[in-house]
Amino acid sequence: MTMINRIDLEAALSKPNLLLIDDSKEDINLLTMWLYRDHQISVAADVENALSMLNEADIPKPDLILLNATSADIEIDQLSQQLNKDHTTKHAPVILIVHDNDKEEENFREDSNAVDYITKPFHPKQVLARVRTHVTLHKQNRQLLKRLKQHTKDLHNSKIQVIQHLHRAGKHKDNESHAHVIRMSLISKLLAEYTEQDQAWVERIFHATPMHDVGKIGVPDSILHKTENLTPDEVRIMQEHTLFGAQILESDNDPLLLMASVIALTHHEKWDGSGYPNGLQTDQIPLEGRIVALADALDTLMSPSHEEATWTEQHIVNYLMEQKGQHFDPNLTDIAIEQLPQIIEILELYPDHEDNNQQYSFFKSTR
Template sequence: MPDKKTLLIVDDEPVNLNVLRTILSDDYELLFAKDGQRALTLANAERPDLILLDIMMPAQSGYEVCAALKASSATRAIPVIFVTALSDVDDEARGLELGAADYITKPVNPAIVRARVRNHLSLVHLDELKSTRLAIVQRLGRAAEYKDNETGMHVIRMSHASQIIALAAGCSQSWAENLLNAAPMHDVGKIGIPDAILQKPGKLDSHEWEIMQRHTTIGAEIIGDDGSELLRMAKAIALGHHEKWDGSGYPNGLRGTEIPLEARIVAIADVFDALTSERPYKSAWPVDDAVQYIRNESGRHFDPDLVQ
């Protein structure tokens, strides 16, 4: 059986604590505090998964406790649900503005309390899964860079450049943020390319070049099919960032808007950073020269609308 989640219940009235104990004790581990200072101490020491907080308490109100919780990096991520007799809309608005996740008025309905607690814990779990998935994506991107003898800074620079290009092209903030987080996976397929080819100091022969090109399809296979927008975008980037606007790229010879937008953007950012970075086999280009190269390749390698 999985461990029970821990809730901190804060109320200066023992009757109210007992009501919530009766409603929640079967499903959760419970901690109790009768004042704000004790609540803050327990929150910092025990890191509960969720806090149910009264507002009208002596010495320190629930509003003050919530503000203190949200001001601390150790506790700001813990969801707070106000449980209070204050039913005015302005009171509720104030609580939500302070960072509370929800607001329940007394007398409480047991079914509603259980449902609200369960829902907010589920949201926390989803946020944790999203953070974990993002961390895995970033680490795989870094792994590919180390395989290719890079410092890992390339993926950071080109990812931020991709986000800037996306915003300049009119993409939404959320889409551009997904692109920022997916772009580090563009060369993850290099994990599957032999070191003798990746690190060869000279020009690749035709057979070696054919193997090198497989990093796009290997990358797409590593990422696989997933329902998340982030990984769907990462797969499209891994597979398509070496396609060219005129159809002369690889692996599928896609042309124009057949190439996913995210791959077209990353293609520009990737080449620009490669040109302006020093490598063992070349000096860094001046930025103006790199920009001119991108412009010269507009309509051939790169999407002309994005280049503009």
């Protein structure tokens, strides 16, 4: 390929893509004659043909659509549905081609959500100006949307980093292993996926779970690391770590921090109301708190360092059935029993003796 041909090809590829839907050869010839220099033009005789073209991978997705407004309403609806299915065409502007002073078509324009219209007989300057305006606006909107998505992603990652650093600070006070936090997060995510929550909620609980005990920062070392039985007053102080954690993570409008705060506050509540700090019961306990409570207990019970390390899978099932409706949400308990093989697999993948830095690299890799 010569340099001139390559430049011509690059210029052609950089042109905006127009999809012209019109059954009038005269209209097509006029519009193509005015627009071809600055645009890549695809032509469809009707909406049905256009729908087929939109489904073809080798045909460029339109940056703007010129549509003869005489098409049947049902065909227009089908076109709109197809455009909205694909994120690359969802915001593509539609300019309707209408007859001048056609009141019926004006009413249709309002119903169609088209961004603009051009009238017949055509005026070249009007056609060029309106197409150029909406192609430019569409390009700007795409750039703004791209920046917004990147900004949202960066902000989300920053919040996750804050949560990880807070947890790291808490590690100076608590002896929880990094692997325990990873396992808890994965078990929480697994349970959440079976509660019919949306995927964004599931991802939030995965990232919020590591902060469940951040409030232990506020508990004196003499109590936190005491090897003998705690006195009643010391038990009360220890239980306040749920309140400290909720206060540290409190947020009015950030979903991730709000969930982390709720988890910190409620993960020691019990289904029968015998938990702390507020003695909540049944579905008074937020779902995320119920999930993390079960995930924490499961990992602790099944950890090799636990005093019941010799428990078999059946021992675990028996314990869960015993605590079903007492400590744990009955529905979540059933899910945990059904998914016990996967939970055991999580424990085997992330044993306690792994490198202490694994938690941070693990959560970084899942963003």
